[in-house]
Amino acid sequence: MSTARESTIRNPRSFPYELRTFPSRLVAGEVPDEVAKWQQAVSLGFYGDVTTPEIAKKFVECEEVDGRMVTGAYLKDSAAPVGAWGVEYPVATFAYHRKTLNVGGGTLLPVHQITAVTVRPSHRRRGLLRAMMDSDLAQAKAAGVPMAALTASEATIYGRFGFGVSTHACDIGVASKSGLEFIVPAAASLGVVEVADAQVVRDLHDDLFARVHAKTFGSIGRHDMYRLSASGQGNYESMDPVKNVRAALHYDEKGSVDGYVSYKPKDSSVEIVDLLAATDSAYLALWNYLGSLDLIESVKWGMAPVVDPLEWAMAAKRDYKRTATEDHLWLRILDTPASLAARDYASDGSLLFHVGDPLGHASGIFSIEVVHGKATVTRCPEDGSVEAELSMGVSELSSLYLGTVSARTLAAAGRLREEAPGAVERFDALFATSISAHCLTSF
Template structure:
């Protein structure tokens, strides 16, 4: 998750900061001072509770599992005023870990996941975010990562670094008083669902998520803290167990756990409500069966969930579609293509064909014109020209070797999973069609077999 408020400035100022990177880890069983100070700075940036020694130890343990590498920006040529945090505390923070993204057809692509981005209010508009982001993205590309990813607390910051919205999540309220009536009840009765102690999810989570991750197009890897939060056994804020969290497991025909839901009651004066904490299902049958269980809870009028997919089978499985209400739709996963040929060649395509596109990238990682040729679902991507990183892809004369479409790296990154169509971005003025019918042919090539859905905040 990112929480920076950095904005660009035209005024050139001195840069009195040193950027230092290090791994989150224990040394001889203790937390190094630089790690402890970095954790404190992140908590400040996200308005979290000041970490206790026990919380910091738990944080380090989980982040060490993920192999998280962090960066801090430190004052290098001044002394902090008396009483203020010393120069050993970073004035800006940044972190990454690397997991995988489900890009369809059984492919899990390694991705560079950025998180914990903060800039102290007293040090904004001094180029800190740009310095950290530019350096990190360059290193990620040099390491062979084709895509970077993040989830953003604020929606107006990361486009200038090439990130585009790739998936959304929905907040839903499902009226369940008297149970959920399904068009085909048998579809929601596959396997069995049984109640379990929420603490069991701590050990089950990773295996279940691995199944879900492999099944769900657009899913991105989860960090270790997720299993603690999903089971009510702790979070970044507190290690106190959540006493009113409950769990249910779904078993398939072979008796294997292939899904679960954890949930808790909410205080709602208007109607009795349960909130889903985490819901994972590796099959459509497990998904509907878990909802069937939730609908059967006694004395409950409504189920709330904040991570429902944009295209939700539950909505269409219910006899009373009006009992399914979306309360919000919000961006979740942002992608940033670093290597166009590698990223586009990695994914599967539903239709064969070819198209030439021009991509503009202000940071220079992915600029150029590219010929995309798809045969039997696999793409060959050839770069046709030298980088044109300073050129506006929508400006007159921006085409090179007659590309049929011109776009920025933000737009291509949003189009990558097919969560938005090129015709929509063209209508928004964000893609330029140089050859009649090119938008339609691009959409035919990039149309996914399934709508992308991400279940991971980071």
């Protein structure tokens, strides 16, 4: 069990639950009972397998690396019916860990990553998600973290908490029956690609992802479980090794690994498990390798960028099929001045804008002044002496943050209001990006 200092009980409102927060970590080499029962509740919520003690320990070993903190909502002053789970099992779950977000210009912004959000069906519509989210975001803001993030299993839940869609991921299928032909063959032939055991990917993952993360606008930090999932060694759905996961490594001209792909053959196609490339040449060379696999008619990937160099490198562009595009990373600004000052800007200029936030974390009237691509953001008085030129909610500002959508589009959608002529155009000039944000991490 965690100590009093490590475990916090919060009662955000008068309802028959208490929220307990504690670290997911081993105590004397074993999984504490409260952590094991919390895990069972998460597995129930995501329809996963019942967590055995052995699997629970593997989960906690990874989560301890991440410094994961977990919250459960527990019934208080009541008893469970005979035969039902006891009150020591949470009826709702929530967790977070903290990593960084690449906001461009070499800046990795601290970010509060939310995950494992569930509410037991028999306890829905009782304010549990609201209580957990309000309390958690308030603590993150108090701790000085400027941004929260999540990847959502459902698209309609988190907007009301101020989250906005900030990146998209694409499902693609690339026809490869006759191999991939490139407009500039030399661009896809730099370096060397060699087959490797999938286990090698697990050992290479952290260092290689750090390189990819540092160069990829919109990338967010990965949790420790990714080492296992990328190499087919297990994930939160199952810790059984995935059969027939293969891997290939890309070596640069100096013989150093700067990319890998792990993949799984299925019928006449291959499904990419994970693909990390620290250079453009590694990315194209790995695709060149995938296109050369015998008896394979297509290569499928569910994490392709919206703007993909591969599509423009292929001679037969129509062989690249984007089969689905889905919201992926959701951001939630907690500290408006800190978040906006952290990123780079395409042009200089200034603007006064109002942000509405029902939770109060990011709200206010702000002045942004950009000089040489760097912003100074100042909170303005709200006594009527300053009039905003543009008004929006925190969800809208969070979606605009990485340039995934334009202010003009949100204005046309009725989601922001232009208070002064030309304000939308000036905002878009400031926030425009030359590259499309891409996130390779789900959590």
